[in-house]
């Protein structure tokens with residue numbers, strides 16, 4: 738089921754339980770809240786990443802808390818974070834990945850496993866606030882770096898933080914990857930088959946697709962970088978090898 742459908746379904750189910758319990762069964766709001774939150778937390782355990790588990794678990798209690806249904810918290814503050822989220826995060830970008838930056842030093846050792854000549858072209862597809870670009874520059878100080886970002890505010894923030902790179906507001910799926918020597922991704926598990934297909938079509942022989950954390954199940958990685966924090970960077974060199 739594509740994200741964020743699981744979260745929306747769980748929040749909807751938790752709200753239904755809460756309404757049925759308080760309105761029809763006349764239960765106390767505290768018991769109803771515990772029941773509904775218990776349901777949300779139980780389903781959240783099935784979330785694929787820690788970020789998703791948190792969102793699934795917290796969506797219902799948070800929305801209840803600010804909805805005004807219990808207590809006298811007015812409903813309007815609920816709209817502010819939603820509005821902020823919508824500006825920062827155009828709906829199209831939700832399908833690919835939430836804003837989660839590449840941690841500092843996460844790519845340490847990448848240039849040793851995937852060496853590239855000075856002037857090589859590197860692309861951070863979905864560059865967010867620029868943390869991925871900053872880490873790529875640490876590894877490849879003489880490369881030409883480009884970042885593509887769908888969200889306008891993030892694109893501007895990234896251009897400001899990563900002044901050494903060319904940063905554009907663009908859809909990474911519509912962009913041409915054919916002149917890249919390395920495409921870096923930190924997206925979400927469901928985006929990886931699409932990214933692999935695009936990379937297989939467009940990357941020249943010898944170019945790399947590097948993905949932090951999320952692998953492509955159908956492909957055999959050429960190399961794997963083990964990060965200090967226990968994550969992996971999956972490295973695929975074109976032409977890709979199937980499992």
Ligand SMILES: C[S@@+](CC[C@H](N)C(=O)[O-])C[C@H]1O[C@@H](n2cnc3c(N)ncnc32)[C@H](O)[C@@H]1O
Pocket residue numbers: 826829830831833834835836837838839861862863864865866867868869870885886887888891907908909910922923924
């Ligand atoms: C997990 S963040 C990673 C940010 C950055 N690459 C890093 O590692 O620090 C993913 C980013 O991809 C962006 N994104 C998602 N779909 C996109 C698309 N189709 N085109 C461009 N950017 C996209 C999101 O807005 C988000 O900022």
